[in-house]
Amino acid sequence: MNTVRLRYFLTIAEEKSINRAATVLGIAQPALSRQVRMLEKALGVALFHRTRNGVRLTEDGEKLRTALTGPLRQVELALQNIGSPLAQIERDVVFGLPETTAGMLGALLISRMNSVFPNVRMRVVVHDPHRLVDAMLHSEVDIAVIHGPSPDERLFYTELVSEDLALVGGADSGLSPTVPKNFRDLADLPFVFPSARPGVRDIIKNAALRQQIDIKFRFEVDSLQISKNLIETGVAYGILPLSAFADEMRAGRLTYAPIQDPAIIQHLGLAVRPELNLPREFVVQFGRLVGDETVALIENGSWSATLSPDWRPVPHDRPGSRRW
Template identity: 35%
Template sequence: MDIRQLRTFRSVAELGSLSKAADRLRIAQPGLSRQIKLLERELRVQLFIRNGRGMLLTSAGRTLLDRTEGLVRQIEQVRDDIQSAAGRPAGRVALGLVPTVSAVLSGRLAARILAEFPYISLRIVESYGGHLVEWLHRSELDLAITYGPATDLHLVTQAIGQEDIAVVGPPGSGLRSRKQVTFDWLLQQRLIVPSVAHGLRVLLEKSVARKRMALKALIEVDSYRAQISLMEEGLSYTLLPASAIRAELAAKRLEIAALVNPTITRELVLASPTTSLSSIAATTVSATIMSEIEQMSRKGHWKIRLAD
């Protein structure tokens, strides 16, 4: 195996298509196919199932991807750092964001990276905290913004800050005029909540346990976009940070009230793998993230209490 074959294999696995991988790598499709066949011949296993829908990994292919992902990323980072030595950060950076953070940050961050660091290729991956932490441990991501506390993650972390979780409901729910509701009131409602593996649900369940009461779940939805859609249909209430629904609140498609007695606060951290040094490009993106969040907080675009 050589690095060229492994990069080719990884691109085909990620994209599920020889033609798409050929476009990304700027390699003619027959040459790319030949590299895959040589790799399969050397390993004496079939790595892909080829069908009309594209290229699907076999169990052997999945094993190869899992075992070599971090290695290929480290080799690429060495190349990127050498190219960055001239003072222009360069290279590919994979950034994971939990969905509610992605909603408020991804567009502004991507625009800033494109304008200030044109030689950095930013890949944004949106998923839930548990997935992001797993991918960081496998070095499939360079950075991720996820939920704390940092001590639970076993990663290199930098504290971002804390923000309150609010009660969100449909138009006409009365939340806007009430301005705040108590936790006891919340527990009398049938709620739209994420599943038990979700970070926000974990925070909610901890508060419910301290009250020695039961949570009434009307429906479990792991997509916060789907939560918004259900509330716009007038079905129920949910809990979200205000930053994630600024557009819906401005358009009066949703209403919001502060949650009190007790409040629920989430901690956000910027995390990176412990298994490898951050590339110059990843360090640049990390600094830009912290700078952008500080600007958004100062201008009132994100109500977050920044860490000291």
């Protein structure tokens, strides 16, 4: 399959117009239309509905766009880096993830990094947010996804996503995804929270202070799996992003209710430790991989998060910025 045609397809889908896409790509409109027809013929499906105002994706076109967003960028990066100094880097890169995100991104990023940078030995460590920050400042972790905003101005940081936190209970808790709970209703419930700071615990404490209510921190457990097991027994409730208990929810072992008045939102960003001895372009490419995988997970419905409008995989020249 011609990857150039796939890139043409994605550009048209983004611009919603073959004419505008041709301008962006710097090719003639008839030539671009011909490439689209050849792609549709090769796939045996129509990818676009033609309208007076431009084009819109068919159902098959939408499926193709969702499937291509991350993988095509991955192929392009691999082709760009073959024979480049970046592809020849031979060293360990330690990537940190919070426990609530590790299952979502860990294996995907190792696989992607292996194809783009085959000589890099990538190690993934999973810690609570506070320990990740501390490990970065002690040069034990190179790059990490951490809770934002950055708790230390020495780190290069850019926000990646935001995601709603939900009230999580066991199957018999009576919670329903269609019946939101007001934040003030949480005051009567026993909770299990991690002791780590910063993290979800601090987000909840700050919200409780603003609402002038007390939240019962009944149990402190620094293990996501044990926390979920405890919630499943009905002894306690939790407040987690949906991505942290998706498997248990599908199996019917846990359920949840959205939180409102106010909604509780967690921000995650990508951070790079100071004095990282890696080429700047490597860090940029790594950031692009993280961003592309994140976008693909959001668009295919695997991650109920919102990509930050501040996201860009380009580090600034000084730490402490929201963008690195």
